[in-house]
């Protein structure tokens with residue numbers, strides 16, 4: 021009698037608390053480098069909004085921009101996620117490449133000629149190989165997002181040839197591959213975080229930088245003397261929506277599916293805004309940039325070839341380092357795109 025009453029009471033308790041098997045935290049911390057209104061901050065916030073809506077408010081994601089959870093050092097984000105200091109992140113392949121060398125794939129100079137090539141890689145075998153590697157490092161990758169093609173700006177002169185880059189101090193981020201690429205081009209690269217880059221540009225401690233046009237424009241880099249912009253599309257930087265594995269394992273399969281689907285939707289949304297205004301069909305952002313007094317240099321295919329030639333040895337060296345299988349898979353997707 022007594023034990024069945026206890027069982028009935030227990031059953032009532034459990035029925036009233038469907039989430040009791042899953043101990044949810046009051047808040048999950050999502051790290052990003054750039055918050056809203058930058059495309060990646062907007063897409064991280066969209067992820068949070070979709071998850072909140074679809075879980076009826078049970079799962080709360082909070083976006084922490086400026087890499088503030090790692091004291092502004094964006095190259096520590098991946099490690100912090102592995103250790104569970106950060107629950108989730110919408111992060112750049114560049115910033116995670118010190119811990120996941122395969123992510124240098126996207127920084128191979130002139131691997132991807134256009135958005136179709138980039139999409140072919142992320143949605144093809146190479147993208148899957150990259151996600152599989154990340155999954156072996158206590159981080160669960162869920163979806164791709166976008167920072168974008170990284171274009172070159174500087175305060176000194178128009179850059180049309182590698183010779184024009186000679187001696188220019190260029191701020192770069194992340195992996196040594198960036199240092200080697202800019203060294204091969206005759207520039208003088210200096211590695212620093214995004215937080216340090218803006219003061220360094222405004223004081224003239226460095227002459228130039230490379231970032232997607234959305235970042236260039238929203239950070240108003242033309243007000244920091246960056247009046248010479250070269251569209252050379254040498255590398256593209258996709259973002260990855262990911263969750264720390266120990267945190268991931270606390271979610272039910274249903275909630276894992278919810279988080280994954282919301283990340284895919286938020287990634288697609290972010291990709292659309294990152295590409296807005298910089299295409300042949302819609303050049304509105306470029307028009308705005310030019311209206312701010314910036315000289316925009318568009319390289320002809322022959323001019324672009326000269327940069328590609330100057331960095332070919334770096335490409336080959338890093339192809340071996342990243343893994344020839346992975347890079348070949350990416351090259352095949354590009355060729356078929």
Ligand code: X2X
Nearest residue numbers: 053112114193213214231
């Ligand atoms: O630091 C940068 O240049 C940025 C914001 O694009 C990245 O985090 C890779």
